[in-house]
Amino acid sequence: MPTFSEWRNGNQYYYCLKFTLNVYSMLFSFLGLTVLCVGIYAEVERQKNRTLEGVFLAPAVVLILLGLVMFCVSLVGMVGSLRDNKTLLHMFLCVLSVLLALQAVGLITALIFSKKTSTIFQNSIREGIKHYYDDLDFKNILDFVQEKFSCCGGDEYQDWGINQYHFCNGTGPLACGVPYTCCVRHKAAREVVNTLCGYKTLNRERVDLDGVIYVRGCIHALHLWLEDNIGASLGIGFAVGLPQIFGIILSCLFWNMLVEMSQSFDVVDFRALRLSGIQYSELDLSGAGWCLCLPRDGGYLPVPESETWDPEPDPYPVIESVPSSCTETQRPLSESQDTPALDEVDVGFEKQN
Numbered sequence: 624m625p626t627f628s629e630w631r632n633g634n635q636y637y638y639c640l641k642f643t644l645n646v647y648s649m650l651f652s653f654l655g656l657t658v659l660c661v662g663i664y665a666e667v668e669r670q671k672n673r674t675l676e677g678v679f680l681a682p683a684v685v686l687i688l689l690g691l692v693m694f695c696v697s698l699v700g701m702v703g704s705l706r707d708n709k710t711l712l713h714m715f716l717c718v719l720s721v722l723l724a725l726q727a728v729g730l731i732t733a734l735i736f737s738k739k740t741s742t743i744f745q746n747s748i749r750e751g752i753k754h755y756y757d758d759l760d761f762k763n764i765l766d767f768v769q770e771k772f773s774c775c776g777g778d779e780y781q782d783w784g785i786n787q788y789h790f791c792n793g794t795g796p797l798a799c800g801v802p803y804t805c806c807v808r809h810k811a812a813r814e815v816v817n818t819l820c821g822y823k824t825l826n827r828e829r830v831d832l833d834g835v836i837y838v839r840g841c842i843h844a845l846h847l848w849l850e851d852n853i854g855a856s857l858g859i860g861f862a863v864g865l866p867q868i869f870g871i872i873l874s875c876l877f878w879n880m881l882v883e884m885s886q887s888f889d890v891v892d893f894r895a896l897r898l899s900g901i902q903y904s905e906l907d908l909s910g911a912g913w914c915l916c917l918p919r920d921g922g923y924l925p926v927p928e929s930e931t932w933d934p935e936p937d938p939y940p941v942i943e944s945v946p947s948s949c950t951e952t953q954r955p956l957s958e959s960q961d962t963p964a965l966d967e968v969d970v971g972f973e974k975q976n
Contacts, residue, residue: 636880637880640873640876640877640880641704641707641877643873644700644704644870644873644874644877645701645704645705647700647869647870647873648697648698648700648701648704648715648870649697649701651693651696651697651700651866651870652693652694652697652698652701654693654697655689655690655691655692655693655694655695655696655697656690656694657690658686658689658690658693659686659687659690659691659693659694660690661686661690662683662684662685662686662687662688662689662690663683663687665682665683665686665760666683666684666687669683669758669759669760682760682761682764683760692722696715696718696719696722699711699714699715699718700712700715700719700870700874703715703874704874704877707881709878709881709882712874712877712878712881713878715870715874716871716874716875716878719867719870719871719874720871722867723864723867723868723871726863726864726867741842744777744842745777745778745842748765748776748777748782748841748842749777749778749782749785751765752765752776752777752782752783752785752786753785753786753787755786755788755802756786756788765804765841766802766804768841768845769802769804769805769837769841770804772841772844772845772848773807773837773839773844774805774837774839774840774841774843774844774845775801775805775836775837775838775839775840775841776801776805776840776841777840777841777842778840778842778843779838779839779840780801780805780824780825780832780836780837780838780839780840781825782840783800783801783802783805783825784799784825789801789802789825790825791825791826796819796822797822799823799824799825799826800819800821800822800823800824800825801821801824801825801836802821803816803817803818803819803820803821805821805836805837806820806821806835806836806837807834807835807836807837820835820836821835821836824836
């Protein structure tokens with residue numbers, strides 16, 4: 624059984640890293656493309672009935688940005704791993720590292736400045752409540768959160784007083800009330816939802832609303848849920864961070880391997896081939912795959928059959944034997960080698976004597 628060092632230097636390790644990284648990038652590129660398409664569809668539908676001007680309140684915009692980033696970054700990694708491009712792989716590695724670092728910094732900052740983060744989040748929800756009936760995407764999300772976590776409003780149920788349909792000075796049927804998703808619903812079979820169950824609740828005290836609506840805000844409800852479900856919170860964090868860490872490790876290993884391969888002697892430099900007179904059509908590329916990037920033990924250069932072939936020509940060749948056709952022309956030179964040669968200094972010295 625081969626050792627790890629032998630397996631690492633073989634082609635199987637190269638193939639394993641290459642295709643694992645390629646499949647990883649391909650899956651996330653398809654996921655990013657799906658998120659992008661969903662975001663575009665949601666934004667097109669939102670524009671049809673859109674009266675809200677705040678872009679930060681649009682979940683469709685968030686989906687479009689998220690899908691675009693995922694697709695572009697994953698596409699760079701997929702092409703780089705497929706073509707063994709060190710530049711693209713290095714770009715993919717750097718972008719993943721920066722994104723992971725930004726997420727870690729954002730999470731740590733949010734935990735350190737939890738009060739400030741809660742205030743920003745509360746202001747955003749209050750702004751969304753103010754335009755609750757103008758943006759159907761935000762309305763559906765808030766309704767789901769209020770029903771799922773048994774809460775009402777952002778900080779408390781009184782936040783609904785800023786909505787033009789729910790503030791107590793209004794004259795409509797929703798005046799001084801809350802949406803029906805804030806109501807305490809009894810789990811009865813085939814229960815018909817009473818959409819006016821929150822009628823005239825904003826001007827009542829908390830103790831009087833027990834069993835009628837939820838008085839706890841959704842910010843506090845989410846915070847308590849995360850504290851009570853540590854396992855789920857860690858699972859969400861690992862689900863977001865581990866795939867990125869796995870991609871960083873894969874791209875780092877494969878990029879280091881390509882750097883080592885580029886520094887070895889069995890890598891083809893096509894500029895050097897053109898300078899040496901070898902044409903691209905002379906290379907034996909059988910087994911290189913459709914991407915022309917798979918390695919082969921024997922190489923792809925037109926190597927002669929001689930085992931002592933040197934790819935770099937000797938600038939000072941040594942003539943071991945002289946052809947028979949040249950013996951006559953070389954005879955005077957060989958005869959002159961028997962007598963000592965005289966230079967100009969020797970000739971001048973003889974004349975003086």
